[in-house]
Amino acid sequence: xxxxxxxxxxxxxxxxxxxxxxxxxxxxxxxxxxxxxxxxxxxxxxxxxxxxxxxxxxxxxxxxxxxxxxxxxxxxxxxxxxxxxxxxxxxxxxxxxxxxxxxxxxxxxxxxxxxxxxxxxxxxxxxxxxxxxxxxxxxxxxxxxxxxxxxxxxxxxxxxxxxxxxxxxxxxxxxxxxxxxxxxxxxxxxxxxxxxxxxxxxxxxxxxxxxxxxxxxxxxxxxxxxxxxxxxxxxxxxxxxxxxxxxxxxxxxxxxxxxxxxxxxxxxxxxxxxxxxxxxxxxxxxxxxxxxxxxxxxxxxxxxxxxxxxxxxxxxxxxxxxxxxxxxxxx
Numbered sequence: 001x002x003x004x005x006x007x008x009x010x011x012x013x014x015x016x017x018x019x020x021x022x023x024x025x026x027x028x029x030x031x032x033x034x035x036x037x038x039x040x041x042x043x044x045x046x047x048x049x050x051x052x053x054x055x056x057x058x059x060x061x062x063x064x065x066x067x068x069x070x071x072x073x074x075x076x077x078x079x080x081x082x083x084x085x086x087x088x089x090x091x092x093x094x095x096x097x098x099x100x101x102x103x104x105x106x107x108x109x110x111x112x113x114x115x116x117x118x119x120x121x122x123x124x125x126x127x128x129x130x131x132x133x134x135x136x137x138x139x140x141x142x143x144x145x146x147x148x149x150x151x152x153x154x155x156x157x158x159x160x161x162x163x164x165x166x167x168x169x170x171x172x173x174x175x176x177x178x179x180x181x182x183x184x185x186x187x188x189x190x191x192x193x194x195x196x197x198x199x200x201x202x203x204x205x206x207x208x209x210x211x212x213x214x215x216x217x218x219x220x221x222x223x224x225x226x227x228x229x230x231x232x233x234x235x236x237x238x239x240x241x242x243x244x245x246x247x248x249x250x251x252x253x254x255x256x257x258x259x260x261x262x263x264x265x266x267x268x269x270x271x272x273x274x275x276x277x278x279x280x281x282x283x284x285x286x287x288x289x290x291x292x293x294x295x296x297x298x299x300x301x302x303x304x305x306x307x308x309x310x311x312x313x314x315x316x317x318x319x320x321x322x323x324x325x326x327x328x329x330x331x
Contacts, residue, residue: 001073002229002314003030003193005059005108005151006101016104017057020077021229025098031057033076036088040079047089059107059230060280063176063192070232105151106195106230107174110282113144113224114271115170115199118262119255121289139262139270144199145221146282152227156320158302159222160327162202165300165320169245169253169291170197171238171310172284173264174230175277182272184265190277191264193230194238196308196316197284200225203294226282228314235312238264242311243288247304252296255288257310 002021007014019027035051038044054065054072062069079085086095116139117123123131134140150156158165176192199220206219238257245253267283293299300306304320 001070001077001232001235003059003062003073003106003232004229005104005106006096007104008096008101016108018059018062019096020073021098022077022081027096027098027101028077028080029057029092029094029096030055030062030073030076032088032092033080033085033094034072036085036094037076037079039089040085059174060111063174063279066177103152103228105149105226106193107149107226107280107282108151109149110146110174111278111280113146113149113199113282113284114141115144115172115197115220115284115286116141116262116267117286118260118267119286119288119291120261121255121259122287122291122295125295126289136261139267141271141284141286142216142220144224144284146224148222149224149226150318151225152316152318154225154318156200156223156225156306156318158321158323159202159205159218160324161205161218161329163326164203164294166201166203166293167245167247167300167306167308168197168199168201168287169243169255169308170199170285170287171195171241171243171257171313172197172226172282175281175283176279178276178278180272180276181274182268182277184263184269187265187268188233190268190272191233192279193232194236194310194313195226195230196228196310196313197282198225198306198308198316198318199223199284201292201294225316225318227316231313237312241313242309243291244307244309245291246307246309247298247300249305249307252293252298253288253291255291257285257288259289260285
């Protein structure tokens with residue numbers, strides 16, 4: 001399944017729902033569709049109540065339903081598509097065209113963000129840097145700011161403290177269930193799905209703060225982009241995904257997920273080592289080799305349109321916002 005969080009404008013204001021993409025450009029509201037299925041099949045007056053427990057309209061709550069929720073979502077999709085049902089028992093719409101809604105990040109606010117440095121090619125700048133021995137002993141990460149997550153087609157803010165704004169061609173996973181000390185052999189059981197990730201970077205302040213042997217912080221924490229959808233593990237092979245970055249329609253970066261030194265099994269095992277992973281946590285792959293402007297000495301400009309494409313997931317598109325007057329920090 002390709003799952004999304006989408007926003008609707010209603011008489012009561014904007015509301016967020018979760019849905020499944022079918023036929024490329026149609027979204028099925030999974031909560032409403034499952035309620036319609038229950039009402040039709042069992043003639044129960046409690047269809048909406050039951051549906052909200054098994055297929056809630058929030059993505060992290062949906063993760064908590066685990067296999068029961070996934071099976072119910074599949075039933076709801078089949079009910080709508082096979083029977084051409086488009087309205088629920090109370091007249092509510094069950095399907096929407098993509099251009100009728102606003103896509104959000106699949107999980108609008110993850111519980112946490114850990115972004116790993118899994119690609120040796122990027123870590124070494126294509127062999128120009130020597131890595132510490134520790135890099136080959138364990139997957140290392142930084143922890144990002146979940147309050148700065150945005151989704152498809154949203155504007156990338158340009159911080160007033162940077163002259164070097166950069167994109168990052170990555171993908172990542174959402175944790176689907178709680179776990180601690182997860183053996184790598186069972187790691188796949190904890191993956192709810194995959195999405196594209198762009199942890200936009202301010203390279204100049206990132207280099208400055210990391211020269212003090214901590215970070216990144218300001219260099220990363222202002223914007224994390226995820227989307228356009230979450231693809232469940234049964235529909236994707238993470239060991240061989242073509243990855244492309246375009247700026248204003250021109251290809252700047254190309255890579256493949258299979259070049260990663262650390263696998264998701266390694267990363268999940270290490271991340272959960274004496275630490276509990278929670279549903280809704282996000283783990284990033286890190287940037288593929290030559291998957292950012294810093295490696296190419298090419299820099300983003302206001303108004304640039306960035307498209308990150310990962311095979312089997314889709315295209316994550318965003319525009320760079322206006323550049324504000326430069327501000328400096330002094331003691």
